[in-house]
Amino acid sequence: MFQFEQHHGDAIFVSGIRRLRLCFPTEATVRVTYTEDSVFTERASAIVIARGHVSFNVEETQTLYRLSTSAIEVLVSKASGALTVLNSQGRVLLKEPHRGGKWLTRKKVYRNLFSAAQSIATGQSIDGARAAAESFEAVFDREAFEAKLEFSFVEDEALYGLGSHEEGYGNLRGRSRELYQQNMKAVVPVLISSRGYGVLLDCESLMTFHDDALGSYWWADTVAELDYYIFCGSTLEALYGQYYALTGKPAMLPKWALGYVQSKERYVNAEELLDVAGEYRRREIPLDCIVLDWKSWPNGSGWGQKSFDPIRFPDPSGMTRALHDMDVRLMVSIWPIMTGGCENQIELQQNGQMLGNQSTYNAFDTRARTTYWQQAKRGLFDHGVDAWWCDCTEPFEADWAGAVKPEPHTRLCINTDAAKKYIDEARINSFSLLHSKGIYDGQRSATEDRRVLNLTRSSYAGQHRYGAVTWNGDICGTWEALRRCIPEGLNFCATGEPFWTTDAGGFFVANDPALWFWRGDYNDGCRGLTPMDALQPDAADIGCRDKGFWELYVRWMQYACFLPMMRSHGTDAAREIWRFGEPGESFYDALTAIIRLRSRLVPHLYSLMAAVCRTGTPMLRPLALEFPDDPITRQVDDAFLLGDSLLIAPVTEPMYYSRSSQPLEGRRHTRRAYLPVSSDWFDFWTGIPHAGGIWVNADAPLETIPVFVRSGSILVLGPVRQFTSQLPDEPYTIHVYPGADAIFTLYEDAGDGYAYERGEYALIHFRWDESQQQLTVLPREGRFPTMTATRELTFQIYADTGLKTETVRYDGAEVRIRCTER
Incomplete structure (x- = not known):
């Protein structure tokens, strides 16, 4: 039986060696810590940055303890310590099994010692340079636990989250x-339920999640104790507000990050970069950023040096000025891996700031992070580079070879064993x-005038604090890969990490049977040689001639138009329009x-981004989280909401051409889409x-994909x-879509820099009253130095009798427009 005591604002429950601690960081969040040691650890968390305490009430019955705040109630079984979590209306949100649900198995943790005289094996993989220490000594470090956390989910709930993966799963029930x-x-170790709660596991080790024949549980490889948070909210805004109360609010990205981003593997010199940017301007096609992929460093200097090759980029400051004169920003790829004795590698080695392979810098060391930044600053940022592409941030990848894809458990072991060799397994x-x-x-620390934008291949809970956008890696150019992107992007964003994108067109367009991951569907006109040829300067200078790929690329770009970042990228074939x-x-x-539609959407998208950062309202949403009472939405994994208004249904199968430009006869150019209940929808x-x-x-x-607007939207x-x-x-x-009351808040600021954190921004609230058939533009709130004081606004109201259009000059004072055509 668990005995209760209250200690420094925590509820402590003890039964033999089992110790359970509950506290409430917010009114709607409970933190649960479980150990079988004599004391709880007081470790710092890399994920959770706010650990407040609010008061709670305690009641005791014959079989349980009841802990409650104004928003959440937790029942603790005296017999097993199993938890039942309810909201303030008494609805059960989540239960642990009656036998307890929390299990720890003691284990020994070892760390590897690497000598100064060790031998380092280096090599070149398809995914870049690699280095491995060939000798080391494993020594005992400490004791820890494997952990298992069990749940009893309700049959009709849907689950989302855990990040972006390969399989293309939507709802994680049964997965x-x-x-x-x-x-x-x-x-990202976060689960979100359609029942209005979330679970954050504060753990940095290998984990698995099961809701299948093996049971419903979360397993963690190495923890000091089991530490997790359960939070709830009656709306998505309230729910994610709890997550951000723990992990910090997302940082605003620069406004230009919402424009079109052009990339490929790879632009090889300054002339090519400037020519491509100039051609977009000549053709009057919107472009905000161009990306310089790997190998911008000096030829022969070694891998990963954070400076420009003086032959191919003789005047990097002049190059960035020329791009900026065209109002194009530059993003540059940088790596945590440095080999070949380059200057950056030697500096980090001499400072003792490398991991054991002497090639991957130690990001867990504050001093190493500072050195790494200083290298990036003097070699790139000081020359005018605007944004970062932090590639290979796993940072170890051991299965990127061979013709046959290893089985899932084999891949898990290969990759995590490689990481554990150098990084604490926890x-x-x-x-x-x-x-x-x-x-x-x-x-x-260098400037407050330019916001951080960091495109990164890996992520974790809390990374939203750091201006990060995650993309889903080097996927293949196939229709199936496009289809899988949709649910995986939704699962990533469901975690509360809001900014996600993909390589429009897929990274690998061609098919190489010698490599399991290089399995695009289109060889016609592509590189067509060996994978290593893709590393040559002129490897991807021509476009793929296969109209089957052209159709796939158009559909992928149409999908990307509605993502937080619209970015084209890949190898085998150039991607310029x-x-x-x-x-x-x-x-x-x-x-x-x-691309032009994306440009028109920027004011709306920027307001959605601001809503994420200010209030927690998510940009991309699975239908089942927005419409939890509609059971059909739990099965829809190929469509999504952008904000609460736009339903996007990407096209994920060919309609015009198959491979080798073969025309498809008799195909209907339609796409079946589900429109959820409780709203009408406008095309x-x-x-x-x-x-x-x-x-x-x-x-x-070909020119459009199905997009619908929810009634009661602006x-x-x-x-x-x-x-x-x-x-x-x-x-x-x-654009006003009647049928229900609507409100939309337009957010405006300088578009860059962090003055918004000091309140330098403006809000304009648009409100549609359905009963009065009236649109009100409320007085502007706030201001900033470069604000447009007066703007022409054209209103288009989709009334029953037709489109009503009216234009006004808005100067910050209230405006009312009545639609009498009902």
Whole structure:
């Protein structure tokens, strides 16, 4: 039987060697710690940065203890310590099995000692340089635990989260997940339920999740104690607000990050970068950022040096000035791995700031993070580089070879054993979190005028604090890979890490049977030689000629238009828009149209980003989290919500061409999409309304994908801009979709820098009153130095009798528009 005592604001329950501690960091969050040691550890957390205490009430019955705040109630079984969590209305949110649900198995933890005279084996993989220590001594370090946390889920609930993986799972009920960092796995230890609660496991080791024949549980490889948080909210905003109360609010990205980002593997010199940026400007196709992939460092200097090759980039400051003169930003790839005796590697080695392979810097060391940043600053940032692409942030990847993909458990062992060789096994999942922190802290110490933007291949809970956007790794150019992106991106964003993207078109376009991961579907006109040829300077200078790939690329770009970052990237074939035809040709025109639509969406997207950062409202949402009472949404994993208004249904199968440019005959150019209950929906392209709770066969010609707008919504669209800061005073178009009350808050600030943290921003609230058929633009709140004081606003209201249009000059005072055509 567990006995209760209260100690310094914590509830402590003891039964023999078992010790259970509960406290309430917020009114709607309970922290649970369980150990079989005599005391709890007071370890610092890399994930949770706020550990407040609120008071709680305690009641005791014959069989349980009841702990409660104003928003959450926890029942603790006296017999087993099993928890039952309820919301303030008495609804059961989550239960642990009656036998207890919390299990620890004691284990010994060893660490490896590496001598100064050790031999280091180096090599070149498809994914970059690698180094491995060939000799070391394993010594006992401490005792710890394996942990198992069991749940009893309710039959009709849906679960999302745990990050972005490969399988293409949506709702995680009936699924399992292996949680370790790998090229195409970005782990976040957070689960979110359609019943209005979330679970954060404060653990940095290898984990697995099961909701299958083996049971419903979370297993952790190495912990000092079992430490987790259960939080709840009656709305998604309230729910994610609890997560951010623990882990900190997301940092705003620069506004230009929402524009189109052009990348490929790879641009090889300054001339090519400037020519591509200039061609976009000449063609009047919006572009905000161009990306310089790996090997920008000096030829022959070794891998990963954070400075420009003086031959290919003779004047890096002049190059960035020329890009900035075109209003194009530059993102540069940097790596945590340095080999070949480059200057950066030697400096970190001499400072004792490398991991045991003497090639991967120790991101767990504050001093090493500072040194790494200083290298990036003097070699890149001081020359005008605007953003970072922190590649290979796992940072060890051991299975990226061979023709046959290893079995899942084999891959787990290969990759985690490689990481444990150099990193404490309790922390192998959090390298990316600390690496991102180093970049963020470093740049903020250098300037407050430029926001941090860091594209990273791995992630972890809390990484949103550091200006990070995660992409899902080097996936293949196939229709199936595109389909899998949709649910995986939703699971990633469901964790509360809000900014996610993908390589539009897939990274590997061609197929190489010698490598299990290089399995694109399109060889026609691609590189077509050996994988190592992709590392040559001219490897991807031509476009793929296969119209099957052209169609896939258009559909992928249409999907990417509605992601937090719209970015094209890949190897085998160049991705610039003119590789897909010329003006007046269908593929070129479709790509132009979707990039221009992205430009028009920026005011709306920026407001959604601000809502994430200010209030916790998520940008990308699985349908089941927004419509938990609609059972069909739990099975829909190929569509999503952008904000609470736009339902996006990407096209994930070919309609015009198969491989080798073979025309597809008799294909219908429609896409079946589900419109959830409790709302009516408007076709975004035509304005035609549809009832909710039905499946529709939506038109999906090459130039569009199905997009629907929820009734009771307001969209703010701007003009087509060649870059996001162009035409700051131009009119906005406000689209109003009646059927229910609506409110939308337009957020504006300088677009860059951190003055917004000091309150330098403005809010304009648009409110639609359905009963009065009236739109009100409320008085502007706040201001900032470069604010547009007066702007022309054109309102388009989709009334029953047709489209009502009215234009006003908004100067910050209240405006009312009444729609009488009912």
